[in-house]
Amino acid sequence: MDAKAPTGLDLLWGRDAAAPAARPGLNAARITQAAVELADAGGLDAVSMARIAERLGFTTMSLYRHVQGKEEIFLLMLDAVAAVPAELDEPPSDWRLGLQRWSLAQWTMLRAHAWIVDVPISGPPVTPNQLTWTDRALATLRDTGLTESEKAGVVLLVATYLHSSARLSAGLGEAASGESVAAYSTLLGRLADAERFPALRRAVDAGAYDYPADAAEEDRRLDHSFGLDRILDGVAALISQRAS
Amino acid sequence: MDAKAPTGLDLLWGRDAAAPAARPGLNAARITQAAVELADAGGLDAVSMARIAERLGFTTMSLYRHVQGKEEIFLLMLDAVAAVPAELDEPPSDWRLGLQRWSLAQWTMLRAHAWIVDVPISGPPVTPNQLTWTDRALATLRDTGLTESEKAGVVLLVATYLHSSARLSAGLGEAASGESVAAYSTLLGRLADAERFPALRRAVDAGAYDYPADAAEEDRRLDHSFGLDRILDGVAALISQRAS
DNA sequence: ACGCTCGTGTGTATGACATACACAGCGATG
DNA sequence: CATCGCTGTGTATGTCATACACACGAGCGT
Numbered sequence: 001m002d003a004k005a006p007t008g009l010d011l012l013w014g015r016d017a018a019a020p021a022a023r024p025g026l027n028a029a030r031i032t033q034a035a036v037e038l039a040d041a042g043g044l045d046a047v048s049m050a051r052i053a054e055r056l057g058f059t060t061m062s063l064y065r066h067v068q069g070k071e072e073i074f075l076l077m078l079d080a081v082a083a084v085p086a087e088l089d090e091p092p093s094d095w096r097l098g099l100q101r102w103s104l105a106q107w108t109m110l111r112a113h114a115w116i117v118d119v120p121i122s123g124p125p126v127t128p129n130q131l132t133w134t135d136r137a138l139a140t141l142r143d144t145g146l147t148e149s150e151k152a153g154v155v156l157l158v159a160t161y162l163h164s165s166a167r168l169s170a171g172l173g174e175a176a177s178g179e180s181v182a183a184y185s186t187l188l189g190r191l192a193d194a195e196r197f198p199a200l201r202r203a204v205d206a207g208a209y210d211y212p213a214d215a216a217e218e219d220r221r222l223d224h225s226f227g228l229d230r231i232l233d234g235v236a237a238l239i240s241q242r243a244s
Numbered sequence: 245m246d247a248k249a250p251t252g253l254d255l256l257w258g259r260d261a262a263a264p265a266a267r268p269g270l271n272a273a274r275i276t277q278a279a280v281e282l283a284d285a286g287g288l289d290a291v292s293m294a295r296i297a298e299r300l301g302f303t304t305m306s307l308y309r310h311v312q313g314k315e316e317i318f319l320l321m322l323d324a325v326a327a328v329p330a331e332l333d334e335p336p337s338d339w340r341l342g343l344q345r346w347s348l349a350q351w352t353m354l355r356a357h358a359w360i361v362d363v364p365i366s367g368p369p370v371t372p373n374q375l376t377w378t379d380r381a382l383a384t385l386r387d388t389g390l391t392e393s394e395k396a397g398v399v400l401l402v403a404t405y406l407h408s409s410a411r412l413s414a415g416l417g418e419a420a421s422g423e424s425v426a427a428y429s430t431l432l433g434r435l436a437d438a439e440r441f442p443a444l445r446r447a448v449d450a451g452a453y454d455y456p457a458d459a460a461e462e463d464r465r466l467d468h469s470f471g472l473d474r475i476l477d478g479v480a481a482l483i484s485q486r487a488s
Numbered sequence: 489a490c491g492c493t494c495g496t497g498t499g500t501a502t503g504a505c506a507t508a509c510a511c512a513g514c515g516a517t518g
Numbered sequence: 519c520a521t522c523g524c525t526g527t528g529t530a531t532g533t534c535a536t537a538c539a540c541a542c543g544a545g546c547g548t
Contacts, residue, residue: 013435025496049535061536062497070535118364121415126431131441138443148450150470156412157471161401164408168400171365187370191257197375199382206392226394227401234478269525293506305507306526314506490548498541505534511527518521 028066032076044115074119079127081113091140098140110166117167145242185210272310276320288359318363323371325357335384342384354410361411389486429454
């Protein structure tokens with residue numbers, strides 16, 4: 001189990017140890033950058049060993065000299081893209097405002113790189129930037145009187161929600177890029193049989209599932225805000241309960 | 245755009261129209277069942293056209309006579325597995341209890357078929373069973389005084405959370421099946437530098453990230469309960485606000 | 489100067505995968 | 519009886535990750 005060549009994690013954490021000059025050859029950083037560019041442009045499926053190598057002017061197999069395999073590339077990509085904005089370093093005294101800022105920043109990152117939610121998970125990603133995100137979120141809760149376990153639970157909850165919301169949003173956006181912008185609402189209206197789905201029928205008739213279709217970006221943010229507000233209300237309830 | 249052969253959705257929704265006798269040949273139902281069995285046993289990656297066909301005693305290409313392609317198989321699989329338990333038909337008068345029951349049922353389904361969370365999404369799945377789930381969840385909120393849009397938002401929030409939580413749980417479970425049961429905690433403890441991650445350091449020291457490792461199943465349910473309880477508290481806040 | 493090893497890039501090969509296409513048998517229907 | 523359409527098959531193509539053996543050059547100790 002002892003690794004001679006530096007494995008992905010070692011690479012990530014030991015980055016400061018050796019970064020003297022930009023040498024001409026191939027290296028993990030270049031591979032990562034090319035992979036991210038490909039994913040940004042064409043989704044995660046566009047990331048293949050062959051395409052990465054082609055973009056860098058090397059052969060497919062040359063990549064394996066610097067990287068264990070595709071899984072490691074995914075890990076490096078996740079870390080590369082997860083730089084934490086500096087304004088989160090000093091969380092405000094109001095935990096709710098702090099978590100909102102944190103969520104917005106996370107959301108911005110997720111929307112800028114929609115492929116993140118498609119990366120197959122193999123255990124929790126323990127990269128420097130990921131830990132920084134977690135640390136900053138925990139820091140916003142410092143004055144709440146919650147136990148550390150509760151803080152961890154809250155952070156996990158919010159992060160999980162944002163991730164999932166982004167996944168849904170990406171899925172919808174993809175579907176909406178075709179001709180089916182409002183087709184979903186229509187389809188739903190047609191299928192929502194009042195007999196089998198009475199509650200759903202009511203909701204559809206009330207327009208609860210009408211897709212805005214006009215203001216794309218802004219509304220997307222509101223969608224996500226409804227859920228987040230509910231979650232933060234729930235956290236507030238826990239906090240005031242602990243304070244009593 | 246007019247389909248001569250029945251496409252996936254038509255198949256799903258027209259199922260009652262023609263289901264007279266179990267004929268000897270291949271059909272979509274058999275394909276779906278085989279695919280689900282494969283996925284249950286070996287994860288979604290184990291589902292390949294070749295393996296499905298082999299299990300049924302046909303050739304790979306024969307599948308395409310009954311199914312458009314793999315994407316449609318995924319859709320059929322999702323629907324096949326998503327039967328809604330009858331006890332959700334009549335939601336209790338207490339919305340919170342109702343949503344908890346609903347969540348438990350959904351959670352049971354997700355844990356029984358861990359591959360569900362790996363299915364790539366291409367638009368929201370509009371299958372009969374999926375709509376039934378949504379309908380039952382909406383029904384639990386009938387006496388809350390929320391608007392239909394708010395109900396839809398709440399349902400989406402809870403469903404999204406469960407899905408994401410299952411995804412995380414599946415990822416952890418997979419990692420834990422190796423030798424790395426407690427390796428995550430250890431790794432985290434080693435990497436959580438007090439300088440760079442002060443808040444995280446505190447949490448780790450307090451044991452907030454210790455993985456139980458003993459009671460696997462039961463604790464998994466508690467993990468998920470913390471987040472759900474927070475969410476339901478948030479929903480309760482919204483409901484009492486609307487009632488005032 | 490010689491040979492050695494090691495790091496890096498290459499070419500070729502393998503096996504899995506989804507799926508396009510042309511063909512074959514067979515039952516029903518004109 | 520001839521034809522058509524449905525179902526199943528075999529063969530082929532292109533993409534993918536990755537194993538393996540080789541090639542070239544830099545640095546080393548002798």
